[in-house]
Amino acid sequence: MTDREPGLWAVTVDCADPALLATFWALALDYRPADPPSGFESWEQWFEHCEVPEQEWNDGAAIQDPSGVLPQVGFLKVPEGKTVKNRWHLDLKVSGGRAQPPRLRSERIEARAVELVAAGASELRRGSNRGHLDHIVMADPEGNEFCLV
Structure with missing residues (x-):
């Protein structure tokens, strides 16, 4: 037995434009944008609090199941593009x-x-x-x- 909480995992997609893919996949999966961290009314407020430079605000995005049951999906900006067929989909x-x-x-x-x-x-x-x-x-x-x- 571990002291980890159950269900603490998400799917992460490497991409060039996290906001674009988050919007697309929210529609495709019937998800919605992920809530900002507890204690913050918006992601912008959290970014400012953590002193994240504004040019990095689209380096990641996340969507979540509206019911809170299914895994979150994150999108992470990476410099390289997709080059081969997905190994899973x-x-x-x-x-x-x-x-x-x-x-x-x-x-x-x-x-x-x-x-x-x-x-x-x-x-x-x-x-x-x-x-x-x-x-x-x-x-x-x-x-x-x-x-x-």
Whole structure:
């Protein structure tokens, strides 16, 4: 047994523009911007308190599950860009699963793809199963792959 609190982990994404990706992924995951640290009304107030230079204020961003149950997602500015395929990715389960009629699943996947493309994502490729759309491999605004299933 350890003295660590359960659930103290988050997913962190290296990126060029933390604010851009935080906005995109908040929409994609139905999250919201992370609350500032306790005792501060805004992140700007916290930055000023900690004497963070203003030019570093977009060096990181975070989003959180509105219910507070799912992990937080952080975005960290790094100098290098993405160069190869992701070794792991998120599957956004938007179709309702294989228990749903294939046509309904396809419609749900298509609708979410349209919404996320409008927010800056790009479609990479489609997969089908028995003639119906089964999934779409997409990329966020900085090229990180994810799937709509």
